Amino acid sequence: MQKRPLILVTNDDGITAPGIRTLISVMNEIGDVIVIAPDSPQSGMGHAITLDSTIYCDAVTIDEGPQLEYRCSGTPADCVKMAISEILNKKPDLCVSGVNHGANSSINVIYSGTMSAAVEAGIEGIPAIGFSLLDYSWNAKFDHLKKHIKSLALNVLERGLPDGVVLNVNFPKIAGDDFKGIKICRQARANWVEEFDKRVNPQGKEYYWLTGKFINLDRGEDTDLWALNNNYIAVVPVGFDLTAHHFLPSLNNWKL
């Protein structure tokens, strides 16, 4: 890559989250940075888009640095659409999303606003990476991730990604920088067993909070959960052709 790349940065925890501030500081070392991120937390938004409501998008200054920043009232996927169609006058060379405060490994990729932004960029033909740290705390430590984020971003800028593929990168929560290395993985087969916490509101009406336990059903040592449990940085290539190709022949035999 000859000239400085144009890099779009977004997330789902909101534009002021420490995770995205870390990501911005790393991307400023690599290229020209535009940030378009939600004005409020959007965790669990999946690939939601705003169809029936209005979207605001305003230039803001959050902290010092060369980046240009916009805060957007929409979802993470909206932010990427807004960036590409309205704010930027050329296609970015890279889109990075995160660093998410909390895991987006395994089935969580489906619920994740962080990854939906990366996937949305991928749909638009932009190389994209979602980054997440297995630490939900607002005050999580991100500094030790910087060199790994920079290396992964430079690799993707240099090599590109095939059409229809983005990367999902999860960092284990460990003290210091004692990562065992980077593992290329598949998404583990795991799911949530929900437990709704039923309560009664001050008006006497029942309501619920969604809670749950995460259950790993997958014993494979080639999965993101295995890698994270063994202190590796997990990198999963993620696609958005949801066709279950392996089942096409059998389904054809149903003679519907």
Next chain:
Amino acid sequence: MQKRPLILVTNDDGITAPGIRTLISVMNEIGDVIVIAPDSPQSGMGHAITLDSTIYCDAVTIDEGPQLEYRCSGTPADCVKMAISEILNKKPDLCVSGVNHGANSSINVIYSGTMSAAVEAGIEGIPAIGFSLLDYSWNAKFDHLKKHIKSLALNVLERGLPDGVVLNVNFPKIAGDDFKGIKICRQARANWVEEFDKRVNPQGKEYYWLTGKFINLDRGEDTDLWALNNNYIAVVPVGFDLTAHHFLPSLNNWKL
């Protein structure tokens, strides 16, 4: 299947939408029906779940029939979680979602609340089908779909679906019942080119509406878009292992 199956019905257009009322009437012919559906339209919600807010879920009667019904303030994915963890005392034999007012073919499967409900059921190990009609009108005609919906549901109940696979069924909009047949398809590679409609609110502040044009980039005759354009009912088997398995070997060669 010996005894009457237990069938969970949901959607994303809301519990009073004509599309779900059609689906309920067909399922009442096949099994014991429980409806848990959003209390308001949830189109474009993708796989969003409610993490930071409360959820209400109340028994209601919308129209006559043997079905039990609950309206839920959450997303389509929340409705399925609520059904399985809180309302039902056994796992349903089938989950059907829809009939959506509008297409969920191609990349729209990612944005679709209808399909996210079916996928959520699939994650929970329940055979599931999402149904959509290529007609956004609230007053769309659904009666001519009934025999096809019944046949597909009976086939899935009889044969089951493999772990990790649900069905995405789209009906073309044609006059009468002149479907050419059912085509088993893959998801077409297509996307939206967004055009944000920029306006000024009464307080003088700029805001946007998300609009766009749908572009088919895929010339294949084995896609859902080809089938629908040629008056076939399109059936795509959909998975939720998003790993881009074909790119794993190349990514390993990056030696990260």
